[in-house]
Amino acid sequence: MTNTHGPSIYIPNDKNIFDALQHKKVTHSTLLIFLRKRGVFVSSNIEKNELVSIISSLTLDYHDYLWLCKQLENPNRKEKT
Known part of the structure; x- marks a missing residue:
């Protein structure tokens, strides 16, 4: 069986970056x-x-x-078991 799906490639555009930077986790001083x-x-x-x-x-x-x-990750994220 051959795998027809390659690796996922995600390229964020300026709108994605703008929305991500608006998040409250990204602080003014960090920017x-x-x-x-x-x-x-x-x-x-x-x-x-x-x-x-x-x-x-x-x-x-x-x-x-x-x-x-x-900047956006949650370091205290608990895995559900």
């Missing part, structure tokens, strides 16, 4: 640190919504995607 590491310097007085717009307009790589997943 500022992310932008600083990317070489984008903004005022700390900018609202979170504007920071999210800036980040979602950038081209993100795999490591940025992993960073975003890490």
Whole structure:
């Protein structure tokens, strides 16, 4: 029997990234640190919504995607048995 299904490839678009960054787990200071590491310097007085717009307009790589997943994961998640 041959497997007709290959590995799942998920490429988030700017709308998916925008929605994920709007989550309450992603803090304002975390977004500022992310932008600083990317070489984008903004005022700390900018609202979170504007920071999210800036980040979602950038081209993100795999490591940025992993960073975003890490921000949204629940470390206290219990497995149901």
